[in-house]
Amino acid sequence: EADIYQTPRYLVIGTGKKITLECSQTMGHDKMYWYQQDPGMELHLIHYSYGVNSTEKGDLSSESTVSRIRTEHFPLTLESARPSHTSQYLCASSMAGSAGELFFGEGSRLTVL
């Protein structure tokens, strides 16, 4: 069983609110990722990090930001949520040198009204 945790699991908020989705892993993995998952669509990479103080944007344009101050923690923040941000957000991690063997969290389902 993978040790990667996401909170909250479910969140309903109003437009304009600032939210942070938390992601923590206890496996000591260097690489962490945020994907966005909508029904019937590809998982879209939003952000990723290959180590502390290193973050990159993925292929999906996003108004979110991330930080990687500690190895185990990779929070994602939306400064001003909009209904278009309604989606499932998946956090994942992998070992340095790992070629795609990701461990996923259970996801955070966000609904913006």
Place this chain on the structure above:
Amino acid sequence: AQSVSQHNHHVILSEAASLELGCNYSYGGTVNLFWYVQYPGQHLQLLLKYFSGDPLVKGIKGFEAEFIKSKFSFNLRKPSVQWSDTAEYFCAVTSSGNTPLVFGKGTRLSVIA
């Protein structure tokens, strides 16, 4: 840019039927290929992977996949499905160990008794 195509959006099979889910990718170089599975209410998990060597790889729960380089394909197969195989299956590719995974849209498999 890499992309992954999964041909079937939703597949419905009876128990004991054989399964083949299609996956094609667009990248001409060396690739690492994966199948991930998401059971209802659970997180995504690795089903099997191909890096090099024998193009027929075996994964958990009796699944296997065959890499056919000339067809840019990595189809997933199982000789006899069970009700517990009901899940969503995602094909994914990365061109090297240091680029994030690119996922397909997923195929929902429903196995009926």
